[in-house]
Amino acid sequence: MTRQSTPSLQPLIGGIIAALLVVISFNSFVVINPGQAGVLSILGKAQDGALLEGIHFKPPLVSAVDVYDVTVQKFEVPAQSATKDLQDLSASFAINFRLDPVQVVTIRRTQGTLQNIVSKIVAPQTQESFKIAAAKRTVEQAITQRSELKEDFDNALNSRLEKYGIIVLDTSVIDLNFSPEFAKAVEDKQIAEQKAQRAVYIAQEAEQEAQADINRAKGKAEAQRLLAETLKAQGGELVLQKEAIEAWKEGGAQMPKVLVMGGESNSSVPFLFNFGDLATQ
Structure with missing residues (x-):
């Protein structure tokens, strides 16, 4: 068996x-x-x-x-720093990077997993790079010179991550915030600038109005001078007569029944006399 x-x-x-x-x-x-x-x-x-x-x-x-x-990886990393004028500044960066395929053995020996790389390398170096870039300028310059701030940040981050076998492809500033105290100071400054601009506008308007008054006064004086020269010239009395009649007509009254030419000369200013006015008295 x-x-x-x-x-x-x-x-x-x-x-x-x-x-x-x-x-x-x-x-x-x-x-x-x-x-x-x-x-x-x-x-x-x-x-x-x-x-x-x-x-x-x-x-x-x-x-x-x-x-x-080893394809492109994207992570958002927060960072905080103090500016040149000791103002608090915070930001959030989007980091696009990839691992160098040739150096993955070193990465494996020193860092291990991709999660370790992000938490132990990318995030801390992002923080340090932001400190370097922010410390070069005031908080106002950090806001108005945002492209220069990003350039300094990129240069610092590239040099720091390159030695770890991490190739930075692109970065972008998602958010940039400053302290409430600075925000209040910016608001106060804007209000003051608006008030100053309003004061300048009012002063310019008053100056223009004063200049207009001067110009009107000059024009009136010039008109009076020309009128005086006209009256001195031959036939000036006729001008006065014409203006007196036109002024009387513009008043809206009826034509007088009697027109008295005073004096020895027929060219003197007419005296307007209306018998209708006497009849009513």
Whole structure:
């Protein structure tokens, strides 16, 4: 009985061995997709040389491969600093970066996961870079010179993250806030500037009005001078007569029944006399 049972185990053992070989063979290779980079560890020790996209051999059972995403990553990082004039300034930055595929082995040895990279490297260095950029200018300059502030921040951040195998592609300032005290000071300053501009406008308006009065006075004086010269000239009395009649007509009265020319000269100013006025008396 024993001799008959022994041969029956051979196919089973052979099947198990074949299955193990298949599992081991599949476990001996790893595929790295585009946009990824791998780090091979044997018995827990990271091996030199990053595994780039393609198929790679790895020792079965005793090795593991950590795969990193080396495409563009985006994280929002807050930062706070004091400006040159000791005002509190806070900001929020959107950081677009990617890992250097060639340096993923160093990243694996020093930082570990991508979450560690963001929390232990990107966030603290963002804070320090913002301090460097903000300390170069006052809070008012930080607001009015926002592009220069961002440029200084980018330069500082690039130089700090580059040594960690982190390539900064782009940054943007999402929000920039200052202390309530400075906000109140800005509001007061704007109100004062508006009042000053209003005062300047009123002064200019008064000056223009005064100049207009002067011009009107000059015009009236010039008109009087010309009239005086006209009266002195020959026929000036006729001008007076004409103006007296026109003024009387513009008053809305009826034409007089008697027009008396006074004096020896017919050119004197007429005396308007209406018998109707006497009849009513």
